Amino acid sequence: MIDNKKFVAIVQATAKRIEDEKDFLTELDNAIGDGDHGINLARGFAAVEKKLPELAEKDLGAILKGIGMALVSNVGGASGPLYGTAYMKAGAALKGKTEMTPEDFAAAFDAAIGGVQMRGKAHEGEKTMLDAQMPACKAYKEALAAGKDMKAAVHEAVEAARKGVEYTKTILATKGRASYLGERSIGHQDPGATSSLMILEEFEKAL
Amino acid sequence: MVGIVIVSHSQRLAEGVVEIAKMMAPEARIAAAGGLEDGTAGTSFDRILAACEAVDAGDGVAVLMDMGSAVMTTEMVVEALEDHAVRMLDAPLVEGAVLAAVEAQAGTSLDGIEAKIHEARDVKKLA
């Protein structure tokens, strides 16, 4: 079970992780994009961090919505509306709740992915953040169904996301900026899939 | 008069497109929403939102975008501005902006501008 206090701590850890990995994410985006993914997300999560004190006492739905809005307003690249919509949709799924059960997390994760797809019109296999998120969500739900607890299920999700990031190295980008590179995008891992993996890793560490 | 907003990752590109559109439609209500607040490249939700509010005189707003996050961020502005008629138009940025500005200045409605833009989408530069 994750309450709003714990969730705020997770978001703080996520913001720190993104700041620490800023150069790495930017480097990945240099290879197949415009070299700003780390800069974009660090700016976005810095704004989220600044907003957390006023969100901390609210329910999980409101916290997630606030995070999403801060990301949309401050990221400046495609990952802004994408992660922004993801957090806002997750917030809508957890509206009014002050605690998140393992099943709640599955519902929020599903809603977040639905948001990314609604906004970006991408599918699995197009070398985007979805290639980390979708296998992770599937693995999480399968682990729960197999009777595992939340910690173990999130671990499965992280492993699946890691495989998803590796998989993005082997495929061609057909959505986002990297799609302008065509075949030349093969061999590089997707920056957005990588940041999605990091977000999940921070979640796992906190459990 | 319908308002027009030009969304780009680059402030200079957005302002340049406005400049070109104003050559033929100096009275048009058209605003640039390019780049981020700190002057770097990107698309700013707040800038797009402010531009849409600034040019809306009650007849709605037509928005033209460059690519990627410009489209997605504008989509979120449209969702946030429920009580304004803000519509994204799918057209080449420069040609679309000139056409929309000329039509808007002539008093064409938002629906009319959208129809014109769609008609003009297949026009070839090298016929």
Ligand SMILES: Nc1ncnc2c1ncn2[C@@H]1O[C@H](COP(=O)(O)OP(=O)(O)O)[C@@H](O)[C@H]1O
């Ligand atoms: N249509 C899309 N659907 C899902 N994810 C996308 C889409 N377009 C881009 N992305 C993700 O966004 C990442 C790039 O983010 P960022 O560099 O912040 O934005 P930009 O491409 O505007 O510079 C990509 O690595 C990819 O994972």
Ligand SMILES: [Mg+2]
């Ligand atoms: Mg980028």
